[in-house]
Amino acid sequence: MIRLPSRRALLLGATAAADTAMLGGCDRLGEADWFRRTLKTGEDANLFVQRLLLTERSLAPEYAEADISPWFKPNGTEDPPDEDYKALSKGKFAKYHLEVDGLVEVPFKLSLAELRNLPARTQITRHDCVEGWSAIGKWAGVPLADILTRARLKPQARYVVFHCADTMDQGNPLEGGGDGEDAEEAVPVDNANPAMTKQSGTAETKRNVGGQQASGETVAKGSDPVRYYESIDLVDAFHPQTILAYELNGKALPVSNGAPLRLRVERNLGYKQAKYVMRIELVESLAGIGEGKGGYWEDQGYAWYAGI
Ligand SMILES: Nc1nc2c(c(=O)[nH]1)N[C@H]1C(S)=C(S)[C@@H](COP(=O)(O)O)O[C@H]1N2
Numbered sequence: 001m002i003r004l005p006s007r008r009a010l011l012l013g014a015t016a017a018a019d020t021a022m023l024g025g026c027d028r029l030g031e032a033d034w035f036r037r038t039l040k041t042g043e044d045a046n047l048f049v050q051r052l053l054l055t056e057r058s059l060a061p062e063y064a065e066a067d068i069s070p071w072f073k074p075n076g077t078e079d080p081p082d083e084d085y086k087a088l089s090k091g092k093f094a095k096y097h098l099e100v101d102g103l104v105e106v107p108f109k110l111s112l113a114e115l116r117n118l119p120a121r122t123q124i125t126r127h128d129c130v131e132g133w134s135a136i137g138k139w140a141g142v143p144l145a146d147i148l149t150r151a152r153l154k155p156q157a158r159y160v161v162f163h164c165a166d167t168m169d170q171g172n173p174l175e176g177g178g179d180g181e182d183a184e185e186a187v188p189v190d191n192a193n194p195a196m197t198k199q200s201g202t203a204e205t206k207r208n209v210g211g212q213q214a215s216g217e218t219v220a221k222g223s224d225p226v227r228y229y230e231s232i233d234l235v236d237a238f239h240p241q242t243i244l245a246y247e248l249n250g251k252a253l254p255v256s257n258g259a260p261l262r263l264r265v266e267r268n269l270g271y272k273q274a275k276y277v278m279r280i281e282l283v284e285s286l287a288g289i290g291e292g293k294g295g296y297w298e299d300q301g302y303a304w305y306a307g308i
């Protein structure tokens, strides 16, 4: 006669198996009360899956001080050629203001000192550039969520656009004296008028970038000068590791890495990490900005969603 194991024996067996699983690498989970409960109820299992997917996996890995790269390679623009930026840089960014506007109830400006006085987040993360290099750096800055909360988004706001100080020259990548070895061929335009803005196709098309009103002037290069810009959606914008960084490795952010303020939107590739951020604009659609693809490199064909 076959003897079926008792219900009690089955339960004990299940618990023993779960304990073994925990010993084999799940100790941290095993310590959590809610995880123990997930073994018993379906409802808690839902919570387990939710926390795993939405919390654990959605955070970019953070590293230890010992992992920090000795040198954080600068890439793309390393020294914005724009006169207005040069003046700000010369004055150690004392006159810099971050502008926040667009689809917000409370547009505002904040100086660098004011930004530094806000609650900060520090994170050691890895930067991955599509050109095939990575670097680990320690960033400190203001959570973007705090800035957006302060601005109070209007219901239509769907994207956050970052307008940068550096003018690019997408038409003549080999002119302008930029970083020639950059495979992305991003070369800043020399002697660019700070108020000069992107003109797409016709001279009537005026863009408002970097907080400057379009002047309608052109740069005598025969190409379309444009400022670097980027955009993210609200999920990335309110992500806890999305910060406006003013410090790299415990020191003021160097000009080559985006001084005075650059975006860190972890879990995204290098080109999303906008440097020299002058203005943050909330929009409903990306269609009216630049060529409409959501970023300088996106307008050249790169993917808008650059999740890693
Ligand atoms: N304003 C601006 N932001 C930018 C760039 C740029 O040229 N201008 N280059 C992007 C690219 S391709 C990369 S890999 C990173 C490089 O950041 P780093 O100079 O700190 O290494 O900045 C990104 N953000």
Ligand SMILES: [Mo]
Binding pocket: 075, 128, 129, 130, 131, 270, 271
């Ligand atoms: Mo990059």
